[in-house]
Amino acid sequence: MASVATTLTRHRLALGILAFLVAVPFLPVLGTSYMMHILILMLMWSVIGMAWNLLGGYCGQVSFGHAAFFGLGAYTGGILYHHLGVSAWWGIPAGVVVVGLGALVIGYICLRLRGPYFALGTLAMGEVLRVTAENLEWLTEGTRGIMLEQRTWVAKEPYYFVILLVAAAAYVVMEILVNSKWGYYFVAIREDQDAAESLGIDTTRYKTIALVVSAVLTGVAGAFYTCYMGYIDPEIVFALHDVSIITIMVVMVGGVATRWGPLVGAAIMIVLSELVRTLPYVGTAHQTLFGVLLIVIIIFLPNGVVGDFHKIARLLLRRPAAAESGGA
Amino acid sequence: MIQLEVFLQTLVSGLLLGGLYALIGLGMTLIMGVMKIINLAHGELMMVSMYIAFWLFHLLGVDPYVSLVVTVPVLFVLGVAIQRFLISPVLKVDSILPENQVILTVGIGMVLQNLATMLFTSDYRSTPVDYASDAWYLSDWWRSSPIELSFSVPWVVSFAFAVAITVALWWFLQKTDTGKAIRATAQDRDAALLMGVNVERMTLITFGLGAALVGAAGSLFIPMYYLYPALGGRFTLIAFVITILGGLGSTQGAIIGGIILGIFESMTATYVGMGWAPVGRFLVFVACLIFLPGGVAGLLRRR
Numbered sequence: 027m028a029s030v031a032t033t034l035t036r037h038r039l040a041l042g043i044l045a046f047l048v049a050v051p052f053l054p055v056l057g058t059s060y061m062m063h064i065l066i067l068m069l070m071w072s073v074i075g076m077a078w079n080l081l082g083g084y085c086g087q088v089s090f091g092h093a094a095f096f097g098l099g100a101y102t103g104g105i106l107y108h109h110l111g112v113s114a115w116w117g118i119p120a121g122v123v124v125v126g127l128g129a130l131v132i133g134y135i136c137l138r139l140r141g142p143y144f145a146l147g148t149l150a151m152g153e154v155l156r157v158t159a160e161n162l163e164w165l166t167e168g169t170r171g172i173m174l175e176q177r178t179w180v181a182k183e184p185y186y187f188v189i190l191l192v193a194a195a196a197y198v199v200m201e202i203l204v205n206s207k208w209g210y211y212f213v214a215i216r217e218d219q220d221a222a223e224s225l226g227i228d229t230t231r232y233k234t235i236a237l238v239v240s241a242v243l244t245g246v247a248g249a250f251y252t253c254y255m256g257y258i259d260p261e262i263v264f265a266l267h268d269v270s271i272i273t274i275m276v277v278m279v280g281g282v283a284t285r286w287g288p289l290v291g292a293a294i295m296i297v298l299s300e301l302v303r304t305l306p307y308v309g310t311a312h313q314t315l316f317g318v319l320l321i322v323i324i325i326f327l328p329n330g331v332v333g334d335f336h337k338i339a340r341l342l343l344r345r346p347a348a349a350e351s352g353g354a
Numbered sequence: 355m356i357q358l359e360v361f362l363q364t365l366v367s368g369l370l371l372g373g374l375y376a377l378i379g380l381g382m383t384l385i386m387g388v389m390k391i392i393n394l395a396h397g398e399l400m401m402v403s404m405y406i407a408f409w410l411f412h413l414l415g416v417d418p419y420v421s422l423v424v425t426v427p428v429l430f431v432l433g434v435a436i437q438r439f440l441i442s443p444v445l446k447v448d449s450i451l452p453e454n455q456v457i458l459t460v461g462i463g464m465v466l467q468n469l470a471t472m473l474f475t476s477d478y479r480s481t482p483v484d485y486a487s488d489a490w491y492l493s494d495w496w497r498s499s500p501i502e503l504s505f506s507v508p509w510v511v512s513f514a515f516a517v518a519i520t521v522a523l524w525w526f527l528q529k530t531d532t533g534k535a536i537r538a539t540a541q542d543r544d545a546a547l548l549m550g551v552n553v554e555r556m557t558l559i560t561f562g563l564g565a566a567l568v569g570a571a572g573s574l575f576i577p578m579y580y581l582y583p584a585l586g587g588r589f590t591l592i593a594f595v596i597t598i599l600g601g602l603g604s605t606q607g608a609i610i611g612g613i614i615l616g617i618f619e620s621m622t623a624t625y626v627g628m629g630w631a632p633v634g635r636f637l638v639f640v641a642c643l644i645f646l647p648g649g650v651a652g653l654l655r656r657r
Contacts, residue, residue, distance in 0.1 A: 083451075086451065088456070088457075090460075135640055135643060135644060136643075138644075138647070141452065141453060142391070142392045142453055142456050143598075143602075145392075145456055146594050146598070147640075147643060149591075150591070150595070150636050150639050150640065151636075153591060153632065154633060154640075157630075157632045157633045157636075161627075161630060161633070266587065267464065267587075271460055271464070274460075278457065282449070282451055312468075313467070313468045314464070314468035314469055314472065316461075316464060317464030317465035317468065318461070318465060320458070320460070320461035320464070321440060321461040321462065321465070324444055324454050324461070325440070325443055325444055325447065325458075328449030328454060329449060
């Protein structure tokens, strides 16, 4: 029993956040349909962010092509629904298999590359899948996209709890993986691949593991997206900027290789994009602000809001102190 | 006979396209060779140059080929500024991921693309030069030619410019002191520093040069291509496929890679279908990664 108690205390923060998120739909202000939508997107992006963080943050393999996995997951659900007439929710379990296999193929091609070249390789994979999805009209309906005739639920709450469950599961998977032997292998590969290799770590194998787990989680988020939004087309789910780059931004803004970075990053990005959308003129070009934000974060907060929290705190705390000394 | 004609025509248009691709690839490979970073804002820089050429044509009636004298220096300065104020500071920041610089160039690309959308809207624009649809025919020179080939005037002129610029660049890198210093920096940064090369300045010049080359490509492409803000991303992808195909940081490789890619795309468009050209591009890329990791340059070196 003691071990349960220690586990509970060790994960106080996680449990607190989980309890809060479970309670949200029942709260008066936060429980509105619009807020639920924002929170659903936020949780979905935090799942993708956590997935990317495992591969990019812990294992050091920066992927520019997570849209490939997101889109594969989304299209698994969409194609099952469109061609076989089964519920798009089957896309989640089926997507695990499809995306897992897809990740093995992509990993076989790309994992022989290092650093920036891996990034470019994955980017190319994402684009290949996008163009393929656009051109394979008999399977994917091409640019017309796939539309679900009706969504499972009208209310947002069921979707919210589904994605909350997925996010919680993703968090648990991350915690277990990162704190396991494998997690240390991942970090060793990130820090120095040759050194890791010489110490007997089968780097290709562990990089593949990180890639597949990361891809499968992203694919689940993609399959959820199909069910939630009810419409997908290649430009949306295989988008380079709107999926792959935003994924990187979510993690960069939140904090690379931090536990809460993806969630914080997703919250900041979603809230920011909603705020910007309401602005009359700038709204059309919200990516300008994202780009500027990305540049600022990279230059001034390279470890993100969570990773460089002490820097922000110091900056905020110093100001009143400086004012006091100035007054005296 | 018809089939041979189609094949040769495809080959010719592929070659002409490849010459321009080589120019884009050269800029990227220079930056990659000297600074070991991948510039994912490369296509967006070209888009900027194309807008400059477009507005010069529309407001002042400047011919796209004359606009080279504006786009090249402007892009050079833009490149130097990006290197000086954005990329250099990041090289000094310590962070977990060394890929930060690549992500930074993505951010720069996003800003450029969206500023263009904000300022000029996402409308497709064209530059209707009066020689746009003119062509030279093989039968003009060789009356009894058994086959007929056409050479589009703007494509041929752009190709000629691209070749001239490539030769000028080769001369600059081979013969001038600055060119030699740039090559030295690419070979071994520390050794170059010890030999008294101002490495910091060389990186500035290199980025400027890379941007200027792609700027020139922009001016050369504008008579043939529609212009819209999202065009940049497509050319960034093309640029890095060329550099991978050619071998990282190799100038000859970039030229050969550009021409191979141009011909290949043209062939895919003719024999498989227009929409599949981008897939063909990436198939080349993937095949190259698997079977020819050093690119064309690796093949040349092995000889």
